[in-house]
Amino acid sequence: xxxxxxxxxxxxxxxxxxxxxxxxxxxxxxxxxxxxxxxxxxxxxxxxxxxxxxxxxxxxxxxxxxxxxxxxxxxxxxxxxxxxxxxxxxxxxxxxxxxxxxxxxxxxxxxxxxxxxxxxxxxxxxxxxxxxxxxxxxxxxxxxxxxxxxxxxxxxxxxxxxxxxxxxxxxxxxxxxxxxxxxxxxxxxxx
Numbered sequence: 001x002x003x004x005x006x007x008x009x010x011x012x013x014x015x016x017x018x019x020x021x022x023x024x025x026x027x028x029x030x031x032x033x034x035x036x037x038x039x040x041x042x043x044x045x046x047x048x049x050x051x052x053x054x055x056x057x058x059x060x061x062x063x064x065x066x067x068x069x070x071x072x073x074x075x076x077x078x079x080x081x082x083x084x085x086x087x088x089x090x091x092x093x094x095x096x097x098x099x100x101x102x103x104x105x106x107x108x109x110x111x112x113x114x115x116x117x118x119x120x121x122x123x124x125x126x127x128x129x130x131x132x133x134x135x136x137x138x139x140x141x142x143x144x145x146x147x148x149x150x151x152x153x154x155x156x157x158x159x160x161x162x163x164x165x166x167x168x169x170x171x172x173x174x175x176x177x178x179x180x181x182x183x184x185x186x187x188x189x190x191x
Contacts, residue, residue: 132185
């Protein structure tokens with residue numbers, strides 16, 4: 001099937017039978033013209049191919065960046081939700097350590113502990129762990145030391161009381177592969 005451009009080129013080239021061409025110079029001129037047109041067509045082909053390849057590479061890069069951006073947005077949203085759950089757990093912990101907690105019916109306390117444990121499980125399934133334990137050594141990267149006490153047993157820097165648990169995301173958020181501290185634990189340590 002001949003396209004309109006092909007027809008225009010064949011009409012421009014003017015293919016004449018050899019006996020009508022005349023002499024050898026006319027034939028060489030036509031060959032030279034055809035070679036020039038061929039080189040021009042090859043140059044255009046190369047230009048179009050190069051443009052297509054650059055566009056394809058750019059499209060692949062844009063797609064990769066879109067996926068990476070969506071992943072980052074999803075991670076931020078997930079982290080934000082986890083950070084919203086943490087104060088709820090703090091409220092459970094404060095209620096469980098209050099004097100009124102002991103006066104509450106045991107079955108009701110058990111039910112509230114189950115709700116708290118479900119929230120901790122949600123965090124855990126999403127890569128967030130709760131930390132802070134009496135008897136551990138304090139670490140300035142993980143703990144916020146609120147008070148130091150002298151007249152208590154234990155080694156210097158040892159945690160003697162947890163005021164507020166800490167939370168960290170076990171999903172590496174940076175290139176070092178370290179867990180991200182969502183909130184440091186507030187502790188009282190042995191001086």
